[in-house]
Amino acid sequence: NAGVTQTPKFQVLKTGQSMTLQCAQDMNHEYMSWYRQDPGMGLRLIHYSVGAGITDQGEVPNGYNVSRSTTEDFPLRLLSAAPSQTSVYFCASAGGASRKNEQYFGPGTRLTVT
Amino acid sequence: GNSVTQMEGPVTLSEEAFLTINCTYTATGYPSLFWYVQYPGEGLQLLLKATKADDKGSNKGFEATYRKETTSFHLEKGSVQVSDSAVYFCALRGNTDKLIFGTGTRLQVFP
Numbered sequence: 330n331a332g333v334t335q336t337p338k339f340q341v342l343k344t345g346q347s348m349t350l351q352c353a354q355d356m357n358h359e360y361m362s363w364y365r366q367d368p369g370m371g372l373r374l375i376h377y378s379v380g381a382g383i384t385d386q387g388e389v390p391n392g393y394n395v396s397r398s399t400t401e402d403f404p405l406r407l408l409s410a411a412p413s414q415t416s417v418y419f420c421a422s423a424g425g426a427s428r429k430n431e432q433y434f435g436p437g438t439r440l441t442v443t
Numbered sequence: 444g445n446s447v448t449q450m451e452g453p454v455t456l457s458e459e460a461f462l463t464i465n466c467t468y469t470a471t472g473y474p475s476l477f478w479y480v481q482y483p484g485e486g487l488q489l490l491l492k493a494t495k496a497d498d499k500g501s502n503k504g505f506e507a508t509y510r511k512e513t514t515s516f517h518l519e520k521g522s523v524q525v526s527d528s529a530v531y532f533c534a535l536r537g538n539t540d541k542l543i544f545g546t547g548t549r550l551q552v553f554p
Contacts, residue, residue, distance in 0.1 A: 388541075434488070
């Protein structure tokens, strides 16, 4: 099992550009989520999904879109990047449809917006 | 609301030294408490957990005891190794089932 994979590892964008951060898991997990990690702020939940076709907002969803067309994939889209979105992004998944179960994290994507 | 406070780093230790990383929390009800570890270049991994008061979580020589009276979940290890160098996150899961993370503490162990 590869676990949770994320691409790219690093990305630099200019303000206003769009991009998609990819996340995939091969553990047949129903629950998937995106977090951002900022200095002095810990990890904050952006969006999550409890199964294919179902997504919901976390605590910091503004500026990000998600979709869940398959169980395996949960891409995060930035439609118009802003410097405030400079951060490290982590994708996570958990068995079953509940975030109560242990979450497995990907290695992260470091995004810089200039 | 729920929150987690952990000591700022970096914590710098020599090999075989005793480690304590402090974590305190604020929560309503009876949260579950966790320590996650992030090794360089990797994602977070669950290190240990405790789901009720006085429970002790342990793994890889690390321990933490759920202390409701002091709202704390301090991480300890009796003898650290260079390979323990990482960032450690304290987290809680409350009645909304959402994970709330602390800011992370970087541990650097030198030979």
